Amino acid sequence: MKNKCAPYLLLLPAFLLICIFKIYPVATTLQQAFIVDGHLSLGNYQRVFAEKTFWKCLEVTLKFNIVTVPLQIVISFLMALLVSNNIKGAGIFRTIYYIPFAVSITVAVMVWSLMFQYNGGIINSFLSIFGIPAQGFFNDKKQALWCIVVLCSWKGCGYWMMFLMAGIKNIDSSVYEAAKIDGASYPRTVWSIVIPLMKRVFLFVCVANTSSNMLLFAPMQLVTEGGPRNSTNVLMYEAYKSAFRYADMARCAAIVSVLLLILVAISLVQFFALGDHDARDAKKAAKKAARRGVIA
Amino acid sequence: MKTANLSASAARLHRKAMRKKYLVRALHYFVMLLVALITMFPLLWSFFASMRSDVELYKYALPFSWHTIFPVEYTFESYRVVLTELGFPRAAFNTLLVIAIQIPFACLINSIAAFAFTTFDFKGKNALFAFFVVSFMIPGEAVTMPLYQMVNKFGWVDTRWALIVPGIASGLQLFLFRQFFADVPSALIESARIDGASWTQVFFKIMVPMCVPIYITAALMIFMGEWNSYMWPLLVARREKIRTVQIMLAVVKMEHITLWSCMYAGAVLSVLIPVALFLPLQKYYVEGITAGAVKG
Structure with missing residues (x-):
């Protein structure tokens, strides 16, 4: 339908708000990252790249993601398989699996950090049953990062499961019947039929999950403060500290932009690994990738 | 034989x-x-731990026994402390107030923009839509620091404005509304127009009543997002008078590190509300967020 001003008027409030609160801050980041003393320069990047801290943070960030993303996707997929059939009571279990998603990151961190306490923490109580001595967990530089992985996976898997389950349900049931008639075993059916048919959903979950884990730093801010000995100091936390502890916005902007660049690069790799090599499909996948905003 | x-x-x-x-x-x-x-x-552990004293929690941690998990003596002292001394009700009220203001504005602004996209043809439609899609591909966390600077310039730090306004417009919600509105038959709108209905009437008498589920999804998304949001309120709402539930919990965690049972009680109380809301409405949430990921 045609109407000269109505559509623009309807779009105006949303457009303005997004420009002010989303686009403008991004522009500021870029400006702060690339401009030194009023001149276009790569000085901020040179400064950041020369730091040892930056490389250490990058290492921690990548280590964290290389473990967390595949782990969460595999667990979520197995959980989705577990409750996506029509077995009696599956609905109740599904609901239970969603619950941690409704728990805030603050609460998750608080509860898990109490459970992971060295003295009097419940996990050390459990370990004592098997004769394992008390572990340091968040206070141990070898364990702290993996404790955060556990915490995030506990909170996150139910959420990613929602998408994977929707993907499984979207597969036509005749596909399963055909596989059954052909005598395919269950693992075989899942591996050669279900997974390939769900490529798109997997792509979406991969991209969205990577993005949310790359930018995660609430657990570090709340429990470990990047420690012990920088073992959980991810790039995003370093950027946060730059801005709010060292009042160095330029460094913060440089780090955030590097992080975003890495994110875009990883997403592209995932597109090529998982996506159909078709421009239109890539565009659609990009749209799907965009939906990650839910988590923020 | x-x-x-x-x-x-x-x-x-x-x-x-x-x-x-x-x-x-x-x-x-x-x-x-x-x-x-x-x-x-x-x-469950938090639930049981919240009903016992810190002394008991500590005493029965080792060796592992029935009472490591289940209280010997049930006490609601920690709930009393959280509800009276630590200011949970005030924080809950602050959070609900922000949500109550944000939901109607967000629903209105995002859905009228979606309405413009599904009902009208206008110059620059595709470009504008791409603008909104791109805007929600930018992760919220990445703009936190520059957004803080800007909100600071407005003089909004430590006011409710900072909590409410930046979250109103959302490309993601617009996208969801658009998908839903697109399914409303255009013949319905045309016949209403012929009968002399104004665009305002078409929107409020046809679109809104026909798309109630997506409004529920949108409202639920805002509720969950705002109730559980931590990083942003941490930066802009530290004042006790306006601080939200998550900030209150983080403060308890940082300042009263020894009050274990109170932390557990706070966790239980703060999880109760979103879970109670999420469980009966999960269908809307799951369908809403997965629709795009699965069908593209």
């Missing part, structure tokens, strides 16, 4: 198959239950 033999072996085979089927099913339930237990454990 021969037939009897055959049918006997057939029966045996059948019994074997049945037994295998039951075994698989039992195993399936067992695994589902196990995952449910792991999922629920931190919350």
Whole structure:
């Protein structure tokens, strides 16, 4: 339908708000990252790249993601398989699996950090049953990062499961019947039929999950403060500290932009690994990738 | 004789198959239950731990026994402390107030923009839509620091404005509304127009009533997002008078590190509200967020 001003008027409030609160801050980041003393320069990047801290943070960030993303996707997929059939009571279990998603990151961190306490923490109580001595967990530089992985996976898997389950349900049931008639075993059916048919959903979950884990730093801010000995100091936390502890916005902007660049690069790799090599499909996948905003 | 033999072996085979089927099913339930237990454990543990004294929590941690998990003496002292001394009700009120203001504005602004996209043809439609899609591909966390600078310039830090306004417009919600509105038959709108209905009437009398589910999804998304949001309020709402639930919990965690049972009680109280809301409405949420990821 045609109407000269109505559509623009309807779009105006949303457009303005997004420009002010989303686009403008991004522009500021870029400006702060690339401009030194009023001149276009790569000085901020040179400064950041020369730091040892930056490389250490990058290492921690990548280590964290290389473990967390595949782990969460595999667990979520197995959980989705577990409750996506029509077995009696599956609905109740599904609901239970969603619950941690409704728990805030603050609460998750608080509860898990109490459970992971060295003295009097419940996990050390459990370990004592098997004769394992008390572990340091968040206070141990070898364990702290993996404790955060556990915490995030506990909170996150139910959420990613929602998408994977929707993907499984979207597969036509005749596909399963055909596989059954052909005598395919269950693992075989899942591996050669279900997974390939769900490529798109997997792509979406991969991209969205990577993005949310790359930018995660609430657990570090709340429990470990990047420690012990920088073992959980991810790039995003370093950027946060730059801005709010060292009042160095330029460094913060440089780090955030590097992080975003890495994110875009990883997403592209995932597109090529998982996506159909078709421009239109890539565009659609990009749209799907965009939906990650839910988590923020 | 021969037939009897055959049918006997057939029966045996059948019994074997049945037994295998039951075994698989039992195993399936067992695994589902196990995952449910792991999922629920931190919350159940918090629930029991919140009803006992810190002394007891500490005393029964080792060696592992029944009372490591279950209280010897039930006490609601920690709930009293959280509800009276630590200011939970005030924080809950602050959070609900922000949500109550944000929901109507967000629903209206995002849905009228979506309405513009589905009902009208206008110059720059595709470009504008791409603008909104791109805007929600930018992760919220990445703009936190520059957004803080800007909000600071407005003089909004430590006011409710900072909590409410930046979250109103959302490309993601616009996208969801658009998908839903697109399914409303255009003939319906055309006939209403012919009958002399104004655009305002078309929107409020046809679109809104027909798309109630997506409004529920949108409202639920805002509720969950705002109730659980931590990083942003941490930066802009530290004042006790306006601080939100998550900030209150973080303060308890940082400043009263020894009040274990109070932390557990705070966790339980703060999880109760979103879970109570999420469980009955989960269908809307799951359908809303997965629709795009699965169908593209």
